[in-house]
Amino acid sequence: MKHLLLFLFLGIAFLTSAQPKAEAFLPGDLLPDAPELAPRGAYAVGVQTLKVVHPAQVDVLHTKDGKSPLYDRPLTLEVWYPVQVRTGQxxxxxxxxxxxxxxxxxxxxxxxxxxxxxxxxxxxxxxxGPYPLVIVSHGYPGSRLLLTYLTENLASKGYVVVAIDHTESTYRDLSGFPSTLLNRSLDDLFVLNELARLSAKTANGFLAGLVDTDKTGLIGYSMGGYGALNVIGAGYSAQAVKFFGQLTGGSTALQSRTSSAPDYKASQDPRIKAVVAFAPWGMERGVWDAEGLLGLTRPILLVAGSQDDVSGYEKGIKAIYDGAVNADRYLLTYVNARHNVAPNPPPAATLKPGFLDDYQHFSEPAWNERRINNINQHFVTAFLGIHLKGLDYGKYLDVPENANAAPWAGFKPRTSVGLEMRHAKP
Structure with a gap:
């Protein structure tokens, strides 16, 4: 009898160990109620890390008596792109x-x-290829890996996606806020030019001939949204310049990014066709005035939580939507969400005791972050598909304002609850 029980125990142990382990849920994977455009596309995805240097930039963190030295500004980029998977990979x-x-x-x-x-x-x-380019800009603090659920997803749909580690604004090197205020839009524009250089047909490296920078989209979260909107025409206000000077001890470097600056309009790059701004910071603090918002003329998808306590909703993100009267713009609102409507789900490392602050940097109190990720994949796919690829995805964006009142295209029955979508044209 003992031998029989031992045999049965060993047999069960063998069968159990032989079964494949349940596959882990990774950022970007689909929940059962994910909307129609959330799944990954037809391409496998590759990823590489690049390091570039933006020479002779204003070192605003070392301003003295209103004067700032120059420095060579290093940037680390993560690049996702379409690949073919070989057998066994x-x-x-x-x-x-x-x-x-x-x-x-x-x-x-x-x-x-x-x-x-x-x-x-x-x-x-x-x-x-060549594939349209999408540049991704994180929050303060953040990193180039904060939105991998979305960067991988877009690459699988035929985009080259480049996420920036904004120097002095990441978890690893976090420094004074003025660097972020000044450098966000400048980093975006420099990276666009670098990708054009690195993807030229005559260039060396994996990007040669791979990217169509004439079809570029920007995605920015929080301070990344602040910078992205400035890149496409929302010149900063005189109040923003004053605030910047107070923080830096007299630097006027931000003046070059205001609506009234002589070179600001010339910096508008026609290769950038559309912007997705998740919870963009600044409007509630007077970073833009009515005149500054008039400069927004390209398509914009704003994404916000109705209870955002960092960027503000009514006087913040929704005020940007209301004031950008020259742009074809959308505002997707997660009702009762706060500021974290963009990042990956909270990492497993934040679930340990003592990491509440880090957990709350990723989590939403009233929403499942994985569900937010799937919804973002759906709408960003639709928006960029229209403006960078010419796809017929309008029905997914032109939905009734209140999802509780009528079903939304692409959503399974009863699953669009808690969402709002506004749309206004010039």
């Missing part, structure tokens, strides 16, 4: 990130890793 990559804040002794940096569905350093699939 699995789309799996491990990203390295940190919790904490570099400038806060009470929140020391704690390394952690998380997985994504991409192949590190894979050979590009050039059969469908």
């Amino acid at each position: 699995t789309q799996l990559v491990t990203y390295e990130e940190v919790l904490g804040r570099a400038n806060d002794p009470k929140r020391p940096l704690v390394p952690f890793t998380f997985d994504g569905r991409a192949l590190r350093n894979a050979e590009p699939d050039r059969s469908g």
Whole structure:
């Protein structure tokens, strides 16, 4: 009898170990109620890391007596792009990130890793290229890996996606706020030019001939949205310049990004066709005035939580929507959400005791972050598909304002509850 029980135990143990483990839910994976355009596209996804340098930039953090030295500004980029998977390859990559804040002794940096569905350093699939470019700009603080659910998803749909580590604004190197105020739009424009250079047909490297920078979209979250809107015409106000000078001890460097600056209009790059701005910061603080918002003329998708306590809703994000009267714009609102309507779900590392602040940097109290991710994948796919690829996705955006009143195209029955969509044309 003992031998029989031992045999049965060993047999069960063998069968159990032989079964494949349940696949982990990774950022960007689909919930059962994900809307129609949320799934990944036809391409496998590759990822590579690039380091570039923007020379001779204003070092606003070392301003003295109103004068700032210059420095060569380093930027780290993460690039996702279409690839072909060879037999035996699995789309799996491990990203390295940190919790904490570099400038806060009470929140020391704690390394952690998380997985994504991409192949590190894979050979590009050039059969469908060149591909439109999407530049992604994180919040303050943040990192180039904050929205991997979306960056991987877009690459699988035939885009080259470049996310920026904004120097002095990441978890690892967080420094004074003036650097972020000045450099966000400048970083975006420099990276666009760098991608044009690196993707020229005569260039060396994996990007050669792969990118169509004449079809570029910007995605910005929080301070990334602040910078992206400035890139496409929302010149900063005199009040913003005054605030910047107070923070820096007299620097006027931000003046070059105001509506009245002689070179500001000349900096508007026609290669940028559309912007997605998640919870853009600044309007509630007077960063823009009515005149500044008049400069917005390109299509914009704003995404907000109705209870945003960082950027503000009625006097913040919705006020941008109301004031951008020269733009074809949408405002997607997550009712009762706060500021975190863009990032990946909270990493497993934040679920341990002592990491509440880091957990709340990713989480939404009234919403499932994975569900927000799927909804964002759906609407960003529709919006960029229209403006960068000419796809017929209008029905997914032109929906009734209140999702509780009528079903939305692309959503399963009863699943668009809690959402609002506004649309206004010039």
